[in-house]
Amino acid sequence: xxxxxxxxxxxxxxxxxxxxxxxxxxxxxxxxxxxxxxxxxxxxxxxxxxxxxxxxxxxxxxxxxxxxxxxxxxxxxxxxxxxxxxxxxxxxxxxxxxxxxxxxxxxxxxxxxxxxxxxxxxxxxxxxxxxxxxxxxxxxxxxxxxxxxxxxxxxxxxxxxxxxxxxxxxxxxxxxxxxxxxxxxxxxxxxxxxxxxxxxxxxxxxxxxxxxxxxxxxxxxxxxxxxxxxxxxxxxxxxxxxxxxxxxxxxxxxxxx
Numbered sequence: 001x002x003x004x005x006x007x008x009x010x011x012x013x014x015x016x017x018x019x020x021x022x023x024x025x026x027x028x029x030x031x032x033x034x035x036x037x038x039x040x041x042x043x044x045x046x047x048x049x050x051x052x053x054x055x056x057x058x059x060x061x062x063x064x065x066x067x068x069x070x071x072x073x074x075x076x077x078x079x080x081x082x083x084x085x086x087x088x089x090x091x092x093x094x095x096x097x098x099x100x101x102x103x104x105x106x107x108x109x110x111x112x113x114x115x116x117x118x119x120x121x122x123x124x125x126x127x128x129x130x131x132x133x134x135x136x137x138x139x140x141x142x143x144x145x146x147x148x149x150x151x152x153x154x155x156x157x158x159x160x161x162x163x164x165x166x167x168x169x170x171x172x173x174x175x176x177x178x179x180x181x182x183x184x185x186x187x188x189x190x191x192x193x194x195x196x197x198x199x200x201x202x203x204x205x206x207x208x209x210x211x212x213x214x215x216x217x218x219x220x221x222x223x224x225x226x227x228x229x230x231x232x233x234x235x236x237x238x239x240x241x242x243x244x245x246x247x248x249x250x251x252x253x254x255x256x257x
Contacts, residue, residue, distance in 0.1 A: 003172035007047035019172060032118050032134055032220035051092035052137055052173045053116055053221040058085035059212055060141050064202045064227030071230055076202045080211050083157040089167030096256040097142060098165045105146035107235050110228040111186030111194050111243035114139035115205050116173050121218035129206040135175035138243045138251040139225040140168035169223055171249045185244045194231030201226060
């Protein structure tokens with residue numbers, strides 16, 4: 001299965017390419033608009049992986065799994081419930097998660113599937129939504145949990161989830177990924193905390209893209225985090241969290257001390 005990564009080689013050179021059997025086939029141009037191979041091939045081991053795309057925004061869903069809705073005693077929504085994480089929150093695999101200097105409270109992980117948009121998407125019909133999906137990636141939707149309800153008058157979803165390094169995506173984008181039989185597995189310092197089937201989603205990816213595109217325009221490279229299920233928990237300073245989806249890879253990060 002083809003996967004795409006962005007990388008840094010040397011001190012400054014940033015590029016992207018198709019990853020196959022540990023070798024990166026370097027491409028040039030626009031990842032989402034007929035990229036062309038350069039003929040250069042790099043070893044995966046000699047580069048630093050970056051977030052695989054540079055979204056203008058991350059659209060993050062809430063309450064999109066039946067099991068979690070039942071546990072929380074919440075009705076499943078009739079339309080995707082979502083918030084926006086800014087482009088400045090984006091973080092790649094291997095990068096340190098950084099605690100906001102002004103915040104000393106609980107930081108929470110949420111392992112999720114991410115949809116990567118491949119072309120401009122506005123008011124897209126459900127039957128056409130698949131044509132606007134470039135591929136899929138892993139997401140860790142990090143949250144400063146104690147900020148959510150710090151002010152009883154206004155739930156601060158964007159503030160709690162929008163800090164630098166809180167929009168973790170990667171390690172690769174996989175076009176044509178069959179999510180229906182896949183599971184999300186999240187570990188904390190090697191101990192499994194989440195292991196849930198993506199088939200339990202309330203809204204499937206094509207439905208999500210169509211419905212969200214009615215509310216706002218999605219651009220190439222934008223990521224939609226499909227929401228999480230049971231097993232969300234907190235990350236202590238110095239702890240490492242890894243989100244794995246077989247067929248995509250493992251997204252691993254450590255919360256800096």
